[in-house]
Amino acid sequence: MTAQAQGVGFRSERGPILIALMLATGLVAIDATIVATAVPSIVDDLGGFSSFPWLFSAYLLAQAVSVPIYGKLSDMVGRKPIILAGISLFLLGSVLCGIAWSMPALIAFRALQGLGAGAVLPVSITIAGDIYSLEERAKVQGYLASVWAISSVVGPSLGGIFSSLGLWRGIFLVNVPLCILAGWMLLRTLHENVQRAKHRVDYPGAVLLAGSLSLLILGALEGGQAWAWDSPLSIGAFAIGGVLLIVFVFVERRAAEPILPPWVVSRRLLASTALVSFGVGSIMIGLTSYVPTFLDGALGTSPLVAGLALAALTLGWPISASQAGKLYLRIGFKSTALIGITVTILGVAILALTAATPNVALIAVSCFVVGFGLGLVATPTLIAAQSSVPWNERGVVTSTNLFARSIGSALGVAVFGAVANALYAGTPPEAAGEHTVVVASSAVFLAVLACAVLSIGAVAAMPATSPGKAAPAKGDHVKADSVKADPGVQAEGNEGAGDAEPDAARRRTQ
Numbered sequence: 001m002t003a004q005a006q007g008v009g010f011r012s013e014r015g016p017i018l019i020a021l022m023l024a025t026g027l028v029a030i031d032a033t034i035v036a037t038a039v040p041s042i043v044d045d046l047g048g049f050s051s052f053p054w055l056f057s058a059y060l061l062a063q064a065v066s067v068p069i070y071g072k073l074s075d076m077v078g079r080k081p082i083i084l085a086g087i088s089l090f091l092l093g094s095v096l097c098g099i100a101w102s103m104p105a106l107i108a109f110r111a112l113q114g115l116g117a118g119a120v121l122p123v124s125i126t127i128a129g130d131i132y133s134l135e136e137r138a139k140v141q142g143y144l145a146s147v148w149a150i151s152s153v154v155g156p157s158l159g160g161i162f163s164s165l166g167l168w169r170g171i172f173l174v175n176v177p178l179c180i181l182a183g184w185m186l187l188r189t190l191h192e193n194v195q196r197a198k199h200r201v202d203y204p205g206a207v208l209l210a211g212s213l214s215l216l217i218l219g220a221l222e223g224g225q226a227w228a229w230d231s232p233l234s235i236g237a238f239a240i241g242g243v244l245l246i247v248f249v250f251v252e253r254r255a256a257e258p259i260l261p262p263w264v265v266s267r268r269l270l271a272s273t274a275l276v277s278f279g280v281g282s283i284m285i286g287l288t289s290y291v292p293t294f295l296d297g298a299l300g301t302s303p304l305v306a307g308l309a310l311a312a313l314t315l316g317w318p319i320s321a322s323q324a325g326k327l328y329l330r331i332g333f334k335s336t337a338l339i340g341i342t343v344t345i346l347g348v349a350i351l352a353l354t355a356a357t358p359n360v361a362l363i364a365v366s367c368f369v370v371g372f373g374l375g376l377v378a379t380p381t382l383i384a385a386q387s388s389v390p391w392n393e394r395g396v397v398t399s400t401n402l403f404a405r406s407i408g409s410a411l412g413v414a415v416f417g418a419v420a421n422a423l424y425a426g427t428p429p430e431a432a433g434e435h436t437v438v439v440a441s442s443a444v445f446l447a448v449l450a451c452a453v454l455s456i457g458a459v460a461a462m463p464a465t466s467p468g469k470a471a472p473a474k475g476d477h478v479k480a481d482s483v484k485a486d487p488g489v490q491a492e493g494n495e496g497a498g499d500a501e502p503d504a505a506r507r508r509t510q
Contacts, residue, residue, distance in 0.1 A: 008139045014131055018143060020185035021124045024083065025147045027090055027178055028117045031059075033155030034171045041168040048103025057221050058107050062114030063121075064406035065213045069206050070119040071126070071399020072259045075392050076201075078192045079127045082395075084183055086119025091179035097172035122399040127190070129386040129394055135325055137386075141379045142322020149314040156307045205259040208248035215241030217407070220414040224421060261393075264400050269388050272461040273381040274404040276337065279455030280378050281408025283344065286416050286448035287313060287351075287367060290441055297437030298358040309364040316371030317378075324379040333384035334462045340376025341459050345452045347373055352445035355438060377459070384465055412451070416444045 010019060035055060043052055074082040093113030100106035128140045162170040219237035227233045252258040265271050291313075292306040301309075320340070328336040347369030354362055382401055389397050423440040 008132065008136050008143070016185055016189040017127070017131065018140065020182050020189065021128060022143060022147050023178055023182035023185070024087060024120050024124050025144050026151060027087070027175055027182070028121050029148045029151035030155045030158070031113065031117070031175070033152055034159040037156050037159030038163045038168040038171050041163040041166065042103075042106070045168065046100070046103045046106060052103065053225065054107045055110050057218070058111040059114040059117070060406070060410070061214060061217055061221065062111040063118040064217055064403065064410065065210050066115050066118030067122050067399045067403045067406065068209060068260050068396070071122055071396040071403075072202075072257075074123050074126060074395035074399075076257070079123050079130065079395065080186065080190050080192050082119050083123040083127070083186060086116045086123065087179050087183045087186075088116070089113075090116030090120060091176060091183075092116075094172045094175035094179065098169045100169075122402045123395070125382070125402070126386075126395050126398040129383070129398065130391065134383065134387055135329060137383045138325025138328070138379055139322050141324070141383070142318045142375075145314075145318035145321045145375065145379075149311065149318055152307070152311040152314045200256045202252075202255045202257055202259040204251050205248060205255050208244050208251060209259055212241045212244035212248055215244065217410045220410045223414055224418055229418075260400070261396065264396060267388075268461070268463050269465065270385055270397060270400070272458055272463075273385040274401055275458035275461070276377060276381045276455060277401045277404040278408035279451060279458055280374055281405035282412035282415075282451045283348070283370070283374065283448055283455070284313075284405075285409040285412040286444060286451065287348075287370060289413065289416065290420070290444045291351075291363065291367065294355070294358065294437065294441035295360065295363065298441065299360065301360060305360060309360055310367060312364040312368035313371040316368040316373075317375040320372045320375030321379040324376055327376070328380040328383070333380040333465050334459065336380040337377050337459045337462065338456075340373045340378075340380070341452065341456055342373070344370050344373030344377060345449065345456075347371075348445065348449045348452050352442065352449045355442040355445055358438065377455075381459075381462070384462070388465075416447055419443050419447050 008018070009015060012018075039052055039055070042055075070082055070086065090113055093109050093111075093116055096109040097106055097113065100109055125141075125144065128144065129137060132140050158174065159171055162168055215237045219234055219241065223229045223234050248260075252260060252262060263270075265274070288310060291310045295301045295306040295309060324336060324340075327339070347366050350369065351363065351366040354366075382398070385397050385401055386394055420440045420443065423436070423443055
């Protein structure tokens, strides 16, 4: 076996699986940017201008709610059937979106796409955690993060092309060959050896979790948009969602195999890294939502220029993520994340303090710095969480981490939207102009800066852990001949000793 075959690249033995995971991730990444550019064409064809925001809300809601459930199922039955099911749902949803005959139908099919995306993204990251060693995972995260950088350019470009040709349905049908190729490659190359056992599926917990999160996230997404915050709909969504969540907690305490085990929030390492992920989601949504609007309103830049400036954010992330392994292997996960959040704060601060005198180049540099910092935050914290648990817990841990990021994005949309709307309120439409946009955007960027500063607390709450070698486990879940023993996380001294549990398995792929 050559060193190249044992490496991380496309030509290594695990290369086909990595390519398949990148293709699967690309489905979700492109969809996040391609639809927005085609909205005018969709509305012209199907109508329903007042309800088009649900094209995004339905998708995000279905994705966020299903992530924890898929994570638990992947721990019970294996990663392969769950990610293939997710790709199949995404494929079906894409085809149906491509033939949608009305706006309500398109919204429903977008929700189906979201259910597929809820499985694809977390399980892809979980598989990467299974088959690559601790030293290799940062490079793999760099590969996966690069998909988002590419998609930030490819998505809007494809959306613009299809829209200009009057072929908006093509933005959904383009997913068909990607789904088929990713599914075929995973079916052929990923081989699991899952220990079959009789499981008791926590159906009541799944229903209560989905119901409570649906209402709470819906309230956060649509509050102040589709309805007023103090309206009966808003109050009812939060009240009923909160009650269902309380009932869910009591049900999970009695469940034989809870869909969201209590230990996920009781272990210090897992709880703190989830909070970090929450902050990452808030920071990301704050910039991706308002930087293009800021550039358009303040400088009158074209959507393409605004998109390219924002793309610097997703360019900095994979660069730092791919190199994070060298850093956390030397100084530990927590120290690496502290450096990352410091860099992130610097980038957001530059953006917020210079917003009064907008400049495209400076904004692009700020976005790059923020992305570079977030790569050093998200990568080591996720890998620390993954490496602290055995195979049969890694799916739920990964999905919980990504779910926290989704919640951060949903609440970020609500908070930042409220900040912007408060400054827009009372300004007559004829008076609203460049100055109003600059003032509102500056306030949002300051709110994002506050979120980044608060995230330091979550990073500081992490136990001081360092990468350590774990003992090999009995029995592999993923067949391979090329991977070293999967290292785990060891606590430094006594701090967080109960939080850092070694990986239970060696991972091999063929």
